[in-house]
Amino acid sequence: MSKILSINGKSYTVDVQDDMPLLWAIRDIIGLTGTKFGCGVAQCGACSILIDGKLIKSCSMPVSYAVGKEIFTIEGSSENLEFLRQAWNDVNVPQCGYCQSGQLIAATSLLDTVQNPTDKDINDAMSGNICRCGTYTRIRKAIYKAVELKNQAT
Amino acid sequence: MSKIQQINRRDFVKLFGLASGGILLGCNLSSDKKEFIPQIEGVFTPNLFIHLEKNGNVTLIASRSEMGQGIRTSLASAIADEMEADWKYVSVKQATGNAKYGNQNTDGSRSVRTILEPMRKMGAAAKMMLITAAAKKWNIQKVDCKAENHFVINTLTNDKISFGNLVDEAKKIDVPLEETIQLKKVKDFKYIGKTLKSVDLKDFTHGTATYGIDVRIPNLKFAAIARCPVTFGTVKAVDTSDAEKTAGVEKVIELDRIVPPVGKFFGALGGVAVIANNTWSAFQGKLNLNIEWNYGENHAFNSEDFQKKLRKRVRQKGKLVIGSSGNINTAFTKSEKVIEATYQVPFLVHAPMEVPNATAWFQENKIEIWAPLQDPQTARAELAHFFEIPIKSITVNVTFLGGGFGRKSKSDFVVEAVALSKKINAPVQVVWTREDDIKHSFYHATSVQYLKGGLDNNGQVLGWLQRVGFPSIISSFKPMSDYASGLELNQGFTNNPYKISNFQLENIRAESNLRIGWLRSVVHIHSGFGNNSFVDELASTAKIDPVQLHLNLIGKDRVVKGKSKFPYDSKRMKEVLKSTAKMSNWGQSLPENHGIGVAIHYSFYSYVATAVEVSVNNGKVKVENVWTTIDCGLALNKDNIRNQLEGAAIFGMSIALYGKISTKEGAVEQNNFFDYQMTRIKDAPKIHVAIMDKMHEPPTGVGEPGVPVIAPAICNAIFNAIGKRVRSLPLIDEGMV
Ligand code: FES
Ligand code: FES
Numbered sequence: 001m002s003k004i005l006s007i008n009g010k011s012y013t014v015d016v017q018d019d020m021p022l023l024w025a026i027r028d029i030i031g032l033t034g035t036k037f038g039c040g041v042a043q044c045g046a047c048s049i050l051i052d053g054k055l056i057k058s059c060s061m062p063v064s065y066a067v068g069k070e071i072f073t074i075e076g077s078s079e080n081l082e083f084l085r086q087a088w089n090d091v092n093v094p095q096c097g098y099c100q101s102g103q104l105i106a107a108t109s110l111l112d113t114v115q116n117p118t119d120k121d122i123n124d125a126m127s128g129n130i131c132r133c134g135t136y137t138r139i140r141k142a143i144y145k146a147v148e149l150k151n152q153a154t
Numbered sequence: 155m156s157k158i159q160q161i162n163r164r165d166f167v168k169l170f171g172l173a174s175g176g177i178l179l180g181c182n183l184s185s186d187k188k189e190f191i192p193q194i195e196g197v198f199t200p201n202l203f204i205h206l207e208k209n210g211n212v213t214l215i216a217s218r219s220e221m222g223q224g225i226r227t228s229l230a231s232a233i234a235d236e237m238e239a240d241w242k243y244v245s246v247k248q249a250t251g252n253a254k255y256g257n258q259n260t261d262g263s264r265s266v267r268t269i270l271e272p273m274r275k276m277g278a279a280a281k282m283m284l285i286t287a288a289a290k291k292w293n294i295q296k297v298d299c300k301a302e303n304h305f306v307i308n309t310l311t312n313d314k315i316s317f318g319n320l321v322d323e324a325k326k327i328d329v330p331l332e333e334t335i336q337l338k339k340v341k342d343f344k345y346i347g348k349t350l351k352s353v354d355l356k357d358f359t360h361g362t363a364t365y366g367i368d369v370r371i372p373n374l375k376f377a378a379i380a381r382c383p384v385t386f387g388t389v390k391a392v393d394t395s396d397a398e399k400t401a402g403v404e405k406v407i408e409l410d411r412i413v414p415p416v417g418k419f420f421g422a423l424g425g426v427a428v429i430a431n432n433t434w435s436a437f438q439g440k441l442n443l444n445i446e447w448n449y450g451e452n453h454a455f456n457s458e459d460f461q462k463k464l465r466k467r468v469r470q471k472g473k474l475v476i477g478s479s480g481n482i483n484t485a486f487t488k489s490e491k492v493i494e495a496t497y498q499v500p501f502l503v504h505a506p507m508e509v510p511n512a513t514a515w516f517q518e519n520k521i522e523i524w525a526p527l528q529d530p531q532t533a534r535a536e537l538a539h540f541f542e543i544p545i546k547s548i549t550v551n552v553t554f555l556g557g558g559f560g561r562k563s564k565s566d567f568v569v570e571a572v573a574l575s576k577k578i579n580a581p582v583q584v585v586w587t588r589e590d591d592i593k594h595s596f597y598h599a600t601s602v603q604y605l606k607g608g609l610d611n612n613g614q615v616l617g618w619l620q621r622v623g624f625p626s627i628i629s630s631f632k633p634m635s636d637y638a639s640g641l642e643l644n645q646g647f648t649n650n651p652y653k654i655s656n657f658q659l660e661n662i663r664a665e666s667n668l669r670i671g672w673l674r675s676v677v678h679i680h681s682g683f684g685n686n687s688f689v690d691e692l693a694s695t696a697k698i699d700p701v702q703l704h705l706n707l708i709g710k711d712r713v714v715k716g717k718s719k720f721p722y723d724s725k726r727m728k729e730v731l732k733s734t735a736k737m738s739n740w741g742q743s744l745p746e747n748h749g750i751g752v753a754i755h756y757s758f759y760s761y762v763a764t765a766v767e768v769s770v771n772n773g774k775v776k777v778e779n780v781w782t783t784i785d786c787g788l789a790l791n792k793d794n795i796r797n798q799l800e801g802a803a804i805f806g807m808s809i810a811l812y813g814k815i816s817t818k819e820g821a822v823e824q825n826n827f828f829d830y831q832m833t834r835i836k837d838a839p840k841i842h843v844a845i846m847d848k849m850h851e852p853p854t855g856v857g858e859p860g861v862p863v864i865a866p867a868i869c870n871a872i873f874n875a876i877g878k879r880v881r882s883l884p885l886i887d888e889g890m891v
Contacts, residue, residue: 016432028376033368033370034361037509038508040587040588041827043827085360089351089359092793094352094359095224097222098507099507126835127834129835130507130827134838136838
């Protein structure tokens with residue numbers, strides 16, 4: 001059945017079964033491959049996206065859920081995501097980079113909800129995301145850096 | 155290699171006898187040059203690794219795979235430094251798998267170690283040619299020119315000409331002979347030894363880096379494969395009707411096991427493949443298969459029973475290993491105190507964030523693949539062997555790797571993809587589920603080791619007996635290899651950093667019933683754990699500070715020359731230990747329930763010492779701080795090295811806290827990240843890294859040496875905190891997580 005998905009402000013018509021997880025509709029049908037597959041069972045956060053601003057693991061959410069809602073992926077841009085990108089760059093966070101789409105989306109969701117996150121806020125917001133390369137030290141540093149950049153800018 | 159010999163015969167290239175198997179520096183300007191270095195109008199290509207365009211843009215070729223270790227940036231920075239290129243104009247392109255780039259195997263922390271110098275020479279040669287071109291233009295001597303920041307400067311007049319504007323002239327210049335190439339002095343380095351950011355940051359932060367799993371080509375099909383839960387089991391019967399009815403599924407195909415010849419290659423496990431028009435449908439179709447398996451001879455394999463068997467075997471004498479010295483029996487008789495301990499490490503799996511996957515297109519008499527491969531040339535050779543296609547008709551495109559850790563050196567997933575593409579006559583991408591990855595890997599072996607040590611009254615270690623048993627990697631290439639090989643034992647067992655006059659190493663039989671492979675730092679995980687845990691036990695028995703006992707055991711300054719060009723220097727081992735002790739404030743008093751532990755290790759020719767502080771509350775461990783010092787010789791990219799060691803601490807923590815693969819009736823019990831757990835950010839300690847300043851020493855390994863010290867340092871810290879010895883990993887099995 002064909003449905004319309006709105007991703008990063010653009011509309012896409014997809015013809016897939018209702019229960020296909022969003023992750024695969026986004027990657028295989030629409031072709032936006034920035035959102036990654038890591039586990040398929042809501043354990044690793046590689047597939048993180050925002051739906052109407054809420055952090056969602058797209059591997060475990062059916063396409064039907066997102067119809068009529070706004071999807072935001074790593075291919076998109078938002079004020080907080082841009083500060084985070086800058087900070088990720090300044091701190092040189094990634095190693096293999098594979099988990100970083102999900103990390104950046106989870107961090108965006110954090111900054112969207114908490115203005116000045118503490119260590120605990122970061123732990124709570126980011127512990128759904130695994131980085132097998134172990135870049136956690138830098139992720140934490142970069143989140144603080146992004147907040148700093150943002151506070152400087154405003 | 156045959157191609158290179160052919161070049162020699164025809165005598166129109168000047169070949170380097172370069173360390174890494176003959177990288178082609180370049181050749182004289184002859185029309186035949188095109189065969190080796192594609193000549194593009196308006197682009198200066200002095201060798202395979204450098205492309206300079208008229209607009210000044212430089213593309214450098216990375217011959218090793220990027221899997222998070224920062225190699226693309228590191229190697230390119232070395233070329234750019236010698237070339238005097240401006241980093242702003244540099245971009246990096248990945249080489250295809252091809253012997254003309256020299257050995258591309260990205261493993262063993264050896265990329266920088268083996269090809270740094272050749273890469274520097276590539277850059278230096280390009281610079282010389284640019285200078286020659288400019289001198290010609292100005293009609294002056296070469297000595298009156300210098301290159302700086304993407305320009306050649308006329309030192310007589312201070313005129314400048316940009317690299318881009320020299321392209322046409324430089325194309326006409328002969329490639330210099332190797333012996334005429336001069337490399338920069340350490341003090342003149344601009345990028346080497348400095349901090350450079352990854353060249354791939356923009357792609358990594360925008361989701362635009364193409365990993366294997368992101369490859370999309372027209373008419374691509376997606377495949378998932380059901381493999382027998384027991385290693386090397388086969389399909390007895392399959393009912394495909396439900397799978398075929400699954401939405402999106404196009405075909406179900408049986409795939410025979412592809413058995414590798416003895417001694418090389420990886421083959422493929424075989425099973426039942428579901429072909430679909432998207433990944434998820436393939437996964438669903440696979441779940442809907444009804445398969446009856448012939449489990450075969452590994453069905454009886456129960457890892458816990460096997461470990462019990464090993465624990466028994468280490469109580470008996472094993473095969474004496476060369477490298478033992480003195481007489482331990484006399485030593486033990488003379489000893490005041492003799493202690494013994496048995497240590498165990500479980501099977502482990504790599505679980506890189508990006509699962510194994512490969513895209514293949516088999517067309518009549520040619521193959522093209524796109525895959526996250528650590529060793530593209532072996533994959534290419536393997537494909538040529540199994541599919542009987544001439545190697546030159548096989549193109550291997552290396553994508554970004556979403557982590558490798560040794561898993562992606564084994565090209566079984568590529569063989570699967572090619573076999574399927576051949577069968578369905580279309581391009582296909584094989585994607586492993588995470589469960590596939592956990593259940594069908596080439597596992598890091600389990601090990602059991604028994605140690606016995608004798609101390610005199612002054613806390614001198616008089617004798618050291620070590621029996622070690624673990625299934626050998628060789629068993630994956632040669633069945634019935636029931637003992638660890640010499641090469642494996644030479645990872646921290648025969649060459650531990652200590653000087654012990656009465657030392658005996660014994661090899662214990664350990665058969666294998668799983669595919670065994672290598673995982674980041676390999677056998678050093680075992681030796682690092684056994685050696686450092688036992689030194690800590692000896693120290694507490696002798697009531698000596700563990701740092702002091704390590705120093706005593708390392709002994710006087712000495713240099714041990716092995717077969718390689720990197721001798722072991724005990725002084726450097728002591729230096730890193732002292733640095734870590736200082737950095738961690740070793741000896742200070744700690745809060746209640748806190749403890750500190752230390753471990754040292756020498757691996758991949760690098761020296762590492764780590765101290766870990768833990769707290770233990772209600773029996774649960776929290777890792778608070780990690781201090782690591784590395785001496786890796788010339789530190790090519792410092793921030794990258796720091797990043798690697800931070801990552802190694804987290805990787806080592808996952809091993810210490812959670813890592814365990816177990817089998818029942820031959821089948822791996824773990825499934826996914828909920829039962830094969832990883833360190834998460836909430837558990838991450840503060841990590842402090844120091845890099846020794848050794849810019850005049852040759853560079854040594856970085857990606858792996860930070861791993862083996864972590865688990866023993868954590869366990870030693872636990873002992874320091876609460877007096878409990880953990881001799882068997884992981885801590886979660888001890889109820890401590
Ligand atoms: S792929 Fe969705 S959480 Fe891992
Ligand atoms: S950077 Fe490799 S998994 Fe996070």
